[in-house]
Amino acid sequence: MSASTTTQKGPLAAQLAALSMPAVLFTVAMIAFPFCYTIWLSFQSISPTGMTRFEGVGNYVRMVGDDQFWNGIYVTAYLYLLSLFLQLVLGTALALLLFRAKKLPGIIRSLFISPFMMPPVVAGMMWLVILDPSLGAANYILTSLGLPPSAWLASPGFVVPTLALIDTWQWTPYVALIVLGGLQSLPPSVYEAAEIDGASRFRIFYRITLPLLLPTLVTATVLRSVDLLRFFDLIYITTQGGPANASTTLNIYGFRTGFEFFQLGYASALMVTLSVIVLGTVLVLNRLRNTVAW
Amino acid sequence: MQLPLNLSRAFAAALLATTAISGAAAQDFDWKAHQGETITFLANNNPWATNVLKYKDEFEALTGITLRVDTYQEQQMRQRLLTVLNAHSDEIDIFMTLPSREGRQFAAAGWYRDLKSYTQNAVSPDYDFDGFGSALVEAAVFDDVLTGVPLNIEGPILYYRKDIFEKCGLGAPSKLEDLPEISAKLKECAPDVTAFASRGLKPALPYTFSNFLHNVGGSYMKDGKSNLCSDEGKKAIGLYANLLKDYGPPGAVNYSFYQLTSLYREGRAAMSFQSSNEFPAVMEGGARLEDTALMPLPAGDGGSHPTTIGWALAVSNFSSNPDAAWYFVQWASSPEMQAKLALEGIAPPRNAVAENAGYKAWLSEQPVRQEWQTALGHLADQGTSEVGYPIIQNPESREHIGQAVDAVLLGTSTVEEACAEADKQLNALIERE
Structure with a gap:
């Protein structure tokens, strides 16, 4: 592989990464974040008046x-x-x-x-x-x-x-x-x-x-x-x-x-x-x- | 426990009296004070909102305020509201609320802006806050905070077919305990129609069941504990569930307002215990105008304590434009607006509107309309807004009440088993609170 090809590949990869960035950001914002946030919420106790405290696995134990x-x-x-x-x-x-x-x-x-x-x-x-x-x-x-x-x-x-x-x-x-x-x-x-x-x-x-x-x-x-x-x-x-x-x-x-x-x-x-x-x-x-x- | 509305008037009077000293403030009132501001109203897609929003342009022209409206069905509106308020977002300035359901919870969370000072200091000369029925005002007060302004008055009332009763040689029911006997006679005499219909859908039935419980002398709580297994509680569960089981429509367990209205309007029920709000829908088409009579649920051994609730208009505590928001609340709940809405069949929460000449003329067009107003008057005088347990987790308490009644209705439990299970769940809920 010649040196010029390698130097061309670098900017190409960067361009491709930049092009796919909107899709990656969208996925993170719309799928990964809500899912991770829901997992975090599942370890909390949230009262009807909005009071929040860490519950650990309490919600999962209650489920059983x-x-x-x-x-x-x-x-x-x-x-x-x-x-x-x-x-x-x-x-x-x-x-x-x-x-x-x-x-x-x-x-x-x-x-x-x-x-x-x-x-x-x-x-x-x-x-x-x-x-x-x-x-x-x-x-x-x-x-x-x-x-x-x-x-x-x-x-x-x-x-x-x-x-x-x-x-x-x-x-x-x-x-x-x-x-x-x-x-x-x-x-x-x-x-x-x-x-x-x-x-x-x-x-x-x-x-x-x-x-x-x-x-x-x-x-x-x-x-x-x-x-x-x-x-x-x-x-x-x-x-x-x-x-x-x-x-x-x-x-x-x-x-x-x-x-x-x-x-x-x-x-x-x-x-x-x-x-x-x-x-x-x-x-x-x-x-x-x-x-x-x- | 929530006080019966007639006993609570003195409590609300203090609030109403303070508005008397606000005359000077009213004289300085300027409808254009918030010109150029924008407010957002989260509306429940019910007849009140539909009708009031017909006049949206008038509000914008009067105040120069831009009104954005977000309309959803009741359940979806509540989901959105919960999400927005829980996040302390200023996305919504004004919302519709049912104090009897979520009032205690939202007030405890600090989600309502206290409207007391607005009713005293920022009112137009013709607003007349004193004109609201004091019982409804009191029902919207939690921990001394005025959480909303009443928009209507409603409650379950008994719609019954005069012609069928006459054919069967029956008079109007005079006692709650007579309903099974009357229903049995109707079933025998008019087998093609359902003798008695009411709500059976689990989360919806506490609205109608509460009237049974209170009329037999029962209460949801006693000494801080669930009281469904008291003699009165068991009597109410047995009476309500067995009426539906023995004389109700097939599939009564899924019945809510929609099914009740359809059934009665189609002439397929001799008695239907359902919301006063459904009156215009029941009378739609005119088939039931001549043969229907209306009355509150007959008194029981414990007297007459109808369920009386109403929607209210509230301002979010996180609103960035609360003053402009109050202008909308004031305009939408003004005597002028409520007089217009009354002619659309929205029961007015202001006594003066009930005396309005136009409204009286509308009532006099049909005897059944006059009976509707009389029944509403009884609800206003004698009503209690206790639907479900007077706790923050009121919506969940309704689930357990519904479960107990449905278990008896479906025949999967005896009254004793159903109330014992409900008391167990409800005591756990009360303890958790």
């Missing part, structure tokens, strides 16, 4: 003995697993339908994917009206068909499945779009070979499509996991965590603890814990994605 925390973990996990399962299954099915129906008019395709473009608050208000046990359309349809009405969001046993169904209605098209992208990138030669060998459609799907789609499905899982583990807006609009605490996810519990009950230190500890859960899940899923990559 807090029934509401464990209820939040349970509801978060239940809602996450149920919603994710439904969205992956139905999203894949919808993607296969859209992939095969190549002549489907654009307007129909747009209708299929329109729910996830709707703001969650609007979707929440809409479903709140539809599922109202007294005045809503859902029970009207059920009773018109001779079926018993449901309490939907007002039933402690049915509220989480109902929320999962609403979220599935909204986000299945998003999963379908990701899977559709994956389907379009699959090598046609493999399918040609399978057809020549006389493989059935089900066998082709089970033995070829699904294994080849795994990296795409894991990507969809990662993206949905981040949202589902932080599930908030739909619950906040429809049930506020009720009835009783049947839909109080960890995120809802942390929010209410902080902004309604003014215990910012404890709420920060809850949020740090939730962040660790989200981060841990994403890391595990990313490793899984590497193992299924082809």
Whole structure:
């Protein structure tokens, strides 16, 4: 390497560093600082009147003995697993339908994917009206068909499945779009070979499509996991965590603890814990994605 | 415990009396004194703010002050407020506040500017601070600090269907303890409608439940301890929860003002115990104008102690323009403005406005409007602003009250189990304070 190249590299590196500085500063200001500040807050006791004192790990110790925390973990996990399962299954099915129906008019395709473009608050208000046990359309349809009405969001046993169904209605098209992208990138030669060998459609799907789609499905899982583990807006609009605490996810519990009950230190500890859960899940899923990559 | 409003008038009178000596200051009052300044108002997107902000240009023309407005729904407004006040930021000069909910907390934190001296020394000649109902003024006083100026008066009242009651041969309920029997008869006679509806949503129900508790003679605290497991407390929890469980709408556990208004307006409830503020929304479309009667919750064994609260307008203690901010408070709570708002169905906190000829003419257009005003008069005379525990952590106390009632409503606990669990949690909360 000549001396002139080395001297040229120095200013180039400096220029590149200067160019990326705004992005670095933005990241630090908008992500790193709030996160570090929340961690610092989680070690404080902050009273509703704003008095602050160092609490050490007291907030985390309190969490272990807090029934509401464990209820939040349970509801978060239940809602996450149920919603994710439904969205992956139905999203894949919808993607296969859209992939095969190549002549489907654009307007129909747009209708299929329109729910996830709707703001969650609007979707929440809409479903709140539809599922109202007294005045809503859902029970009207059920009773018109001779079926018993449901309490939907007002039933402690049915509220989480109902929320999962609403979220599935909204986000299945998003999963379908990701899977559709994956389907379009699959090598046609493999399918040609399978057809020549006389493989059935089900066998082709089970033995070829699904294994080849795994990296795409894991990507969809990662993206949905981040949202589902932080599930908030739909619950906040429809049930506020009720009835009783049947839909109080960890995120809802942390929010209410902080902004309604003014215990910012404890709420920060809850949020740090939730962040660790989200981060841990994403890391595990990313490793899984590497193992299924082809 | 917060004093019943009728007993506290003497306390507020001292504050009101001091305004009498402020006549000289009023004569020197200049609306243009803060011309060119800018103030920021954090508003709750409710009918009061919506209506008053229609006249924003008039305020700016009158004072030369630029008014910036930040409007949010109530919950979001409170989040923003908490963040700003906790940071001691001067970003917000004026905000709407519910003294019955956060008054004690915000006052203890020193977040309110004391408006007492403003009401004495910086008022226009026609402001008439004495004209506010003394009970509402007192409800906004914490530790001798006047935290806000009353904007309205509200509380839960009983909306009921005269036609259904008549069809079923029933008269208006005269005693709280009669409600289950009346509801049972309504359920049998008019099975297509819900006999009794009220709030069931956990954080929202203390607003209506408190009236039940006080009317049966109960109280939230006694000798510094939670008192929900007293005989009266258990009676109130049982009565309220079982009314909703046996005669309430399906899904009552998620009911707040929105569902109650929709249900009653659609003609699907025979009785609905809900906010007086919802009166214009309930009457929207006119379907309920002719067949509805209004009354305070019937008295119980402990008498009649309706829940009476009101929004107030406060100035932040961290405002860099408190004097200009007070000008907005004064303009927005003036007799002239409150008379205009009364015609939009916002119950006036000033006695003089209730006597205003225009307002009286509006009331006389429909008998139900007159009943609404009569019920509000009862709330003003007999009301208590105790919604939840009279502690700094009042919002969290409401959570435990709601949890106890909902546990009985959902059938997951007996009254004894629910009140015992609530008392345990609430005593821990009181101790933590």
